[in-house]
Amino acid sequence: MVVAVPGDEGTRIAEVLADAGYRVQRQSRAGAAGAGGADVVIVDDAAGAARGAPAWDPGGGGSPRVLAVVGPADPPVAVADAYLARPVAPAVLLAQVRALLRSRDAARSARGRQPLDALRDPVVVTRGDGVIVHANRAFAELAGRGQAELAGVPVATVCPPLAAAAPPDAASRYEVTVQCGDRWYHVTSDPAGECGDRVWLLRDLTRERESAEALREQQKRLEQTREQLMVAQKMEAIARLAGGMAHDFNNLLTVIMLTSHELLAHAADDRVREQAEAIQQAAERGADLTRRLLAVGRREPDSATSTPLGSAFAGLRPLLVRTLPESIDLDFDVERDVVAIVPPAHLDQILLNLVVNARDAIGPAPGRIRLAARAVSVDAPVVGCPDRVEPGRYAVVEVADSGPGIAPAEVARIFEPFYTTKPPGAGSGLGLPTVHGLVAQHGGAVTVHNEPGGGAVFRVYLPEGSEARPAAAPDVAGARRSAGGIAGRHVLLVEDDPAVRRSFVRAIESAGGVVAKAASSAEEALAWVHGRAAAGGGIDALLSDVVTPGTVSAVALADDVRRRWPGCGVVFVSGYAADLAAVQDASLDGVEFLPKPVRGDDVVRALARVAGR
Structure with missing residues (x-):
């Protein structure tokens, strides 16, 4: 702001400055002295200014600059910072005002440097x-x-x-x-x-942005963990359903298999024999389906078998090659001495399912499938889909294909049982769920992602193992007892399903065995055992389902029987493989475990091996 003090040139000075864009006020000399916010004061009253100095302090950066308009005869003005001669030239006036404003700004800047530096x-x-x-x-x-x-x-x-x-x-x-x-x-x-x-x-x-980025990353990981938890809960619910279905199916298939085996043994003509064989084959296919359901449900007993991946890949290669059309090339890239903790049969099933899935993804067009295996060390959790890989040492099996990849909306669903993108009749929807179930059963994880150039990559993380242990020596004594059969042997049978119980009775009696008691629960069987022991009798073998109604467990019954008759053998059967895993922890010597569905000759051989040990 410029303040012009009235004088001879005051009006014209104010007009020139206003035209140049400056904000101008005209005041008396006394008013100008106290004007707040003024940058330049123009005095056109040299005689008055000389007689008495205005009230402002001309020193310091906070005071306005004073421009005095003087003539040849006017006395000097003590408070003036610059002079302008009459008559006032507009260009000189504007130049002087700009110079005074820069002087004032420089003074303010100098005065403000000390706090700025702080x-x-x-x-x-x-x-x-x-x-x-x-x-x-x-x-x-x-x-x-x-x-x-x-x-x-x-x-x-x-x-x-x-x-x-x-x-x-x-x-x-x-x-x-x-x-x-x-x-x-x-x-x-x-x-x-x-x-x-x-x-x-x-x-x-920077720190705020880094903190915000870290918060976004944490929220992203939290969302991924939440999604994984939802998938895990869904898979667990499906697993329980699959396990329950397998249990019921296995009881039905056991009756079918035992009955067809009996029909086959007593077939009078070829037509009856063919029909019995057809029934048995259908039951075997049903048994394979229930085994896959159990694998999906992670309900099969775990096995800490160490398998060298190099030899396993080499042994499975001919089968994999026959599975693929000539238009698809199969490449192997396996590091030496990589060992995984997984039974060979389970590894074969994992690889076969993944290769078949890759083959179907490629379709009729030419393509390539790559199988790789290597040992890795995971130092920090790896968030994948569907699993999170925890830190540790792993043997990683990788199956990559040159197909179109997997749609993002389908990635989270492809491991759900019975979900398939194939046409009706072209897939069961159990291949990838079986892979996931088997891998999880052995403490591993599965991840899948799309390659940037196309195709999908499945990575199977299995716990790394040491060199595989040699196979156990065969049980020669057990084989001899099995060859001797169960003729004349007394068997205590415990099975709650009436149809299965009757089928077991027929199988035992057809082999010459004696069913001393066919009980529907372990509680009923235990009461019979007490009476049998009191009468001085005994039994040679116990054949029992793992889960029976009542308050007495099958394991408690077996303990009581073995205390009374130490030479009595025990055979446990169950349509729910987790039951067999539970009784294996009982560490009973001389015990056989048979998963349902089971054939009659398998039951007879198992009873023969344990009877009279």
Whole structure:
């Protein structure tokens, strides 16, 4: 703001300044002395100014600059910072005002440098053309230069993003976020004075941005964990359903298999024999289906068998090659001495299902399937789909194909039992769920992702094992007892399903055995055992389902029987393989375990092996 004190030239001076864009006020000399916010005071009353100085303090950066308009005969003005001769030339007037404004801004800048240097945030003052007037210590450290070196340097050479963020309107406040080097700053730019200078305040946002990014990453991991938990809960519910279905199916199939075996043994003509064989074959296919359901449900007993992957791949290669059409190439890339803790039969089933899935994904077009195996060390959890891989040592089996890949919406569902993208009749929807169930059963994990160039990659993480142990020596004594049969042997039978119980009775009696008691529960059988022992009798073998109604368990019954008759053998059967895993923990010597469905000759051979040990 410019204040013009009335005088001979006052009116014309005010008009020139107003036309140039300056804000002008006309006041008396006394009023001008107390005018707040004035940048320049123009005095056109030299005689009055000489007689008595105005009340303002002309010293210091806070006071306005005084421009005195004088003639040749006027005395000097003590408070004047500059003089303007009458008659006033407009160009000279404007030049003098601009010079006084720059002088005032420089004084303010000098006065403000000390508090600016005390600020921890970078601050820089630039002219309208972007040249640095002053930079505090924090900005000098950011620029990597000394404060004195920065004066007169274009800000674009020090921090280009700062120059690029210059506001289009030099008179307005401006805020923007920029990156300087590896740091992020929130920049506030304000005009400083009427000469076009600007003050830039930079607040470091780097830690805030890093914290926000870390929070977003945590939220992402939390969402992934939540999705994995939902998938795991869904798979567990399906597993329980699959296990329960398998249990019921196995009881039905046991009756069918035992009955068809009996029909086959007593077939009078070829037609009856063929029909019995057809029934048996259908029952075997049903048994295979229930085994797959149990694998999906992770309900088969675990086996800590170490399998060398190199030899396993080599042994399975001929079968895999026959499974593929000639248009698909099969490549192997197996590191030496990689051993996984998984039974060979389960590994074969995992590989076969994955290769068949890859073959179907490629379709009739030419393609390639790659099987690889390597030992890896996972140092930090790997978040994949559907599983999360925990830290540890793993033998990783990888199956990659050149097919079209998997749609993102289907990735989370392909491991669900009975879910398939194949046409009706082309797939059961149990291949990948079986893989997932078998791998989880052995403490592993499965992940799947699409390759950038097309195709899907399945990675199976199995616990790394040591060199495979040699196979156990055959039980020669057991084989001899099995060859001797069960003729004349007394068997206690416990089975709650009436149809299965009757089928077991027929199988035992057809082999010459004697069913001393056919009980529907372990509780009923235990009461009979007490009476049998009191009468001085005994039995040679116990054949019992693992789960029976009542308060007495099959294991408790077996313990009681073995205490009374130490030579009595025990055979446990169950349609739910987890039951067999539970009784295996009982560590009973001389015990056989048979999963349902079971054939009659398998029951007879098992009873023969354990009877009279």
